[in-house]
Amino acid sequence: MATVTPEEIRELATLARLSLDDQEVEQFRAQLADILGYIGTLREVDVSGVPEFLSERQEESSLREDAAGPQFSSETALSNAPNTRGRLVVVPKFKED
Amino acid sequence: MSSILDWTALELSKAIRAGDVTAADATEAYLARIEAVEPKINAYLRVTAKAARATAESVDKKRKAGKTLGPLAGVPLALKDIFVTEGIETTCGSKILEGWTPPYDGTHARRLRDADSVMLGKVSMDEFAMGSSNENGPYPPVRNPWDTDFVPGGSSGGSVAAVAARTALCTLGTDTGGSIRQPASLCNVVGLKPTYGRVSRHGMIAFASSLDQAGPVTRTVRDAALVLGAIAGKDEMDATTLDAPVEDYLSACDQGVAGLRIGVHRKAMELEGLDEDVRAAFTRALEEYKELGATLVDVELPHFDHAVATYYILCTAEASSNLARYDGVRYGARVEAPSLLKMYNATREAGFGAEVKRRIMLGTFVLRASSYEEYYGRAMKVRTLIKRDYQAAFSQCDLIASPTSPVPGFRIGERIADPLSMYLSDVFTIGANLAGLPGISIPGGFSSAAKPLPIGLQLVGPTLGESRLFSAAAAYEANTGWHNKVAEL
Numbered sequence: 256m257a258t259v260t261p262e263e264i265r266e267l268a269t270l271a272r273l274s275l276d277d278q279e280v281e282q283f284r285a286q287l288a289d290i291l292g293y294i295g296t297l298r299e300v301d302v303s304g305v306p307e308f309l310s311e312r313q314e315e316s317s318l319r320e321d322a323a324g325p326q327f328s329s330e331t332a333l334s335n336a337p338n339t340r341g342r343l344v345v346v347p348k349f350k351e352d
Numbered sequence: 353m354s355s356i357l358d359w360t361a362l363e364l365s366k367a368i369r370a371g372d373v374t375a376a377d378a379t380e381a382y383l384a385r386i387e388a389v390e391p392k393i394n395a396y397l398r399v400t401a402k403a404a405r406a407t408a409e410s411v412d413k414k415r416k417a418g419k420t421l422g423p424l425a426g427v428p429l430a431l432k433d434i435f436v437t438e439g440i441e442t443t444c445g446s447k448i449l450e451g452w453t454p455p456y457d458g459t460h461a462r463r464l465r466d467a468d469s470v471m472l473g474k475v476s477m478d479e480f481a482m483g484s485s486n487e488n489g490p491y492p493p494v495r496n497p498w499d500t501d502f503v504p505g506g507s508s509g510g511s512v513a514a515v516a517a518r519t520a521l522c523t524l525g526t527d528t529g530g531s532i533r534q535p536a537s538l539c540n541v542v543g544l545k546p547t548y549g550r551v552s553r554h555g556m557i558a559f560a561s562s563l564d565q566a567g568p569v570t571r572t573v574r575d576a577a578l579v580l581g582a583i584a585g586k587d588e589m590d591a592t593t594l595d596a597p598v599e600d601y602l603s604a605c606d607q608g609v610a611g612l613r614i615g616v617h618r619k620a621m622e623l624e625g626l627d628e629d630v631r632a633a634f635t636r637a638l639e640e641y642k643e644l645g646a647t648l649v650d651v652e653l654p655h656f657d658h659a660v661a662t663y664y665i666l667c668t669a670e671a672s673s674n675l676a677r678y679d680g681v682r683y684g685a686r687v688e689a690p691s692l693l694k695m696y697n698a699t700r701e702a703g704f705g706a707e708v709k710r711r712i713m714l715g716t717f718v719l720r721a722s723s724y725e726e727y728y729g730r731a732m733k734v735r736t737l738i739k740r741d742y743q744a745a746f747s748q749c750d751l752i753a754s755p756t757s758p759v760p761g762f763r764i765g766e767r768i769a770d771p772l773s774m775y776l777s778d779v780f781t782i783g784a785n786l787a788g789l790p791g792i793s794i795p796g797g798f799s800s801a802a803k804p805l806p807i808g809l810q811l812v813g814p815t816l817g818e819s820r821l822f823s824a825a826a827a828y829e830a831n832t833g834w835h836n837k838v839a840e841l
Contacts (some may be wrong), residue, residue, distance in 0.1 A: 264713070271672060271716040272679070273709055274697040282706075283713055289772055290714060294661040294727065300734050307732035308739065310548060310562065310592070310788055319591065331455045335683035344681055349692040 257291035259284050356381045357518050361427045361575040362602075364521065368426035371415060375408035375426030379470050382428040386472065386519045389841045392500055394492045395514040397433050399473040400440055404428070407470045414468070422468035423582055429464065430520040432511050433474040434481055435566070436555035437461045444557045445477040445489040445507075448703025449684045458555010459587050460524055460566055467582040472520055475510030479705045480675065481531055481559045483507050484777045487768050488707040495764070496539060497839035499803045502761045505535025505777075511569045512539040516839050522579050523569045528560050529663050530756075530781025532567050533793035537756035537808025540795045540837060542825070543569045544576045545781075547816050548788035549594040551580075552587035560670035563663075563785045572835055573794060573826040577601035580818065596816055604819035605826035610645035612824060614638070614811075615749030617653045623779065627759045633797035633807040634755045637828065641753070644827050651745040651752060655738045656783065662738065663782045664775055665718050665731035671708075672715025678703060710771060739787040746814040751824060754780045756808035760799040784812045792821045795834035806834075 264284045268275045275283065329342045338345040356378055359367070367373045383401050390396055411426050431437065434444050436458040443449040457465070464471065479489035486494040486509025494509040496502040497517040504513040508525030511532070515523055516539040525532040527545035536543025544567040551566045558564065568579035581602065586595040616638065621631065638648055655662075680686035680699030687698040704712070718727035745752060758779060767774045784791035789812055796809030809828065813821045829835055 267713050267716050267720075270720070271709075271712045272676075272693075272696045272700050273704070273712065274701045275709070279706075279709070283710060286710060286771055287714060287717070290664065290775075291717075293772055294665055294731075297658055297661050297665070297727075297730050297734055300655065300658055300730070300737065302730055302733035302737070305733040305736050307729065308562075308735035308786075319588070327455055333682075334455060335452055337680060337684075337686035346681055347688070347690060347692050347695050351691050351693060 257288050257295055259288045259291065357385060360572050361424065361521050361570065362578055365423065365425040365427050368411070369415070369421050375411040375470055376405070378426050379404050379408040379428055382472055382519065382521070389517050390519055392495065392841060393497055393513050393517050393519070394494050395475050395510040395517060395519060396430070397443065397474050397476050397491060397510070398441060400471065403440070404470050404472050407465070411468050411470065422466060423578060424464065424467040424469035427469045427521055428472050429469050429522040430472050430475045430511070430514050431461060432477050432508055432523065432525050434477060434526050434557045435460050435524060436557065437474065440474065442474065444481070445479040445491065446703065446705070446708070447490045447685060448678045448699070452684050456555070459552040459589060460555060460583055463583050475514050475520070475523055477510055478507035479708050480557070480671070481507040481526055481528055482671070482707050482711055484530070484534055484774050485762070485767065486510065487764065489705050493764055496761060497841055498539065498805055501763055502805065503538070503764050505538035505757070505761070507531040508569065509535050512536050512541050512543065515539070515541045515569050515571060517841055518838070522575055524566055524583070525569050526556060526564055526566050527785065528563045528667060529785050530778040532569060533781050533791055533808070533810055534757050534777060536569055536793040537810070538761045538806060540806035540834065540839070541569055541571060542573055542576045542792065542794050542835065543567065544580060544792045544821070545784060545790060546580060546584065546818060547594070547790045549592050550584050550790070550816065550818065552590040552593050554587055554589035558674040560667035561674065562670060563667060573822060573829050574602060574605050576792070577605050577822050594816070599819045601819060601822050604822040607823035608645070609641060609824050609827045612646040612751070613649050613749040614641055614646050614824070615649050615651035615745055615752040617651055617656060617752065617754065620653070620656055620754060620780070623758060625758055625776070626755070629760060629799040630755045630758060630807055634809065637796050637809045638753065640828065640831055644831060646824070649749045651749055653741045653745060653783065655734060655741050658734055659738060659782045659786060660775060660779055662731045662734045663778070663786060664714070665727050666735065668711045668715035669719050669728050670715070672712045672719065675708070675712055707771070735786050738783060742783070742787045742789060751811050751813045751817065751820055754810050756780055756793040756810040760805040760807050780810055789813060789815060790818050790821055792825050794825045794829055797834060
């Protein structure tokens with residue numbers, strides 16, 4: 256069984272842009288410990304000399320022609336944005352107090 | 353005369369092309385059926401009746417004008433809410449996308465419309481396709497039409513429940529680790545996950561991009577062949593699509609199995625927790641294949657036991673990256689807060705459900721610099737080994753048979769508190785996703801419970817082996833007739 260501390264869960268939540276409450280922290284701590292214990296069984300596999308996976312398409316991948324295609328107007332593209340001003344998306348100030 | 357609801361997509365589209373019935377008749381029959389049974393099932397997130405009637409009318413007009421109708425002429429179908437549909441709200445089963453109205457159709461919606469089908473609406477799913485029970489997310493759980501106390505499976509639970517409840521003739525689902533095949537097994541319908549790249553991912557909301565694949569859910573194998581023919585093929589909008597020709601999948605359904613070598617991974621049958629009824633149904637299916645002229649070959653998949661762990665490292669890593677886009681800035685829900693960072697955090701905290709957060713957290717963990725090599729890097733290497741296992745097995749056999757799900761089903765609420773037990777319901781299906789191979793689940797019998805639950809049979813083929821899967825699946829279906837059993841509602 257892997258051990259996970261509440262501090263590690265809080266640090267992960269910060270990286271993942273999630274603000275978990277204390278109850279969620281404890282729940283995820285226990286569940287992630289359980290899951291990490293299980294996925295840790297991969298350590299049993301000998302992977303020496305084995306390359307990382309590539310799909311068939313990736314092995315022969317190429318670039319497509321760089322040509323302009325149809326595109327949305329800015330009104331259409333912004334039609335689902337929660338807050339806009341003209342052709343811009345409005346967000347709160349990015350500097351923390 | 354039989355009810356229009358009894359017809360397969362192949363029969364209905366033929367009758368509509370011939371003018372024996374109209375697309376409007378078929379659409380009204382299905383809309384009435386939705387009205388009657390949907391409250392018991394919760395398969396739909398939204399029914400687009402007005403748009404469906406308009407489409408049906410235009411299909412009928414096209415026929416009257418003497419124009420040739422497409423292969424899915426007038427077929428009433430529904431799309432999992434992961435597929436982007438122009439002007440129709442698309443939420444991917446999540447609060448974070450509530451109210452999002454896409455400005456474009458994805459390749460699936462477009463190709464199905466070009467084939468003259470009629471879309472009835474969008475069906476329910478586990479939030480962001482994460483789950484095996486359709487209990488994850490803000491919407492009421494979808495119920496299994498065979499026993500409404502049971503889950504329909506997931507994540508394409510709405511897709512299979514609608515077909516089983518006859519509220520849609522066909523649906524599309526998506527399958528990242530078994531999300532088409534496992535629920536198909538639980539609801540006695542046919543579900544196909546094509547080869548990775550056989551069907552476009554354009555306009556399919558991303559969960560784990562190297563594993564996600566769209567496919568049909570239908571009542572019969574031939575209907576799955578018909579739908580795959582309409583959606584498969586190269587797409588300029590998705591660079592991972594394969595440009596191999598789209599085969600005549602319907603003809604493949606007539607090929608039979610004489611001489612076909614069916615691989616059986618015997619060790620998988622020793623799996624802890626494999627239900628006795630599932631084991632018995634599978635053993636019987638193998639006997640039936642022998643009677644049909646196939647031969648059985650024992651194969652080894654040495655890394656079978658490591659597939660679930662590999663999968664949950666890779667899919668969560670990809671999900672944590674893919675779902676970073678939901679930040680309240682450009683689309684979807686936003687929770688206002690005094691700073692940008694606080695707005696991101698508050699939006700994601702309120703918008704995502706528990707399973708989605710759990711997977712984002714796990715994915716963030718395995719991708720962190722300090723654990724990358726040990727988890728993500730290692731899993732990518734084991735994935736190569738799993739792919740090699742299948743390549744070696746397919747040098748000895750033409751396809752591999754197994755149960756689809758280790759159990760016939762489970763009750764709503766039974767596994768929701770224990771994510772790991774839920775993850776293990778994908779043990780037979782995950783290998784095909786990791787190796788990029790096609791797999792199909794077909795009705796394979798029923799459990800011995802007082803209220804019997806369906807049991808599925810899974811066939812996995814080599815890369816682009818869809819035709820072979822259809823040959824074997826159609827032969828089994830014709831010989832057993834399990835698909836003719838209909839849930840009573």
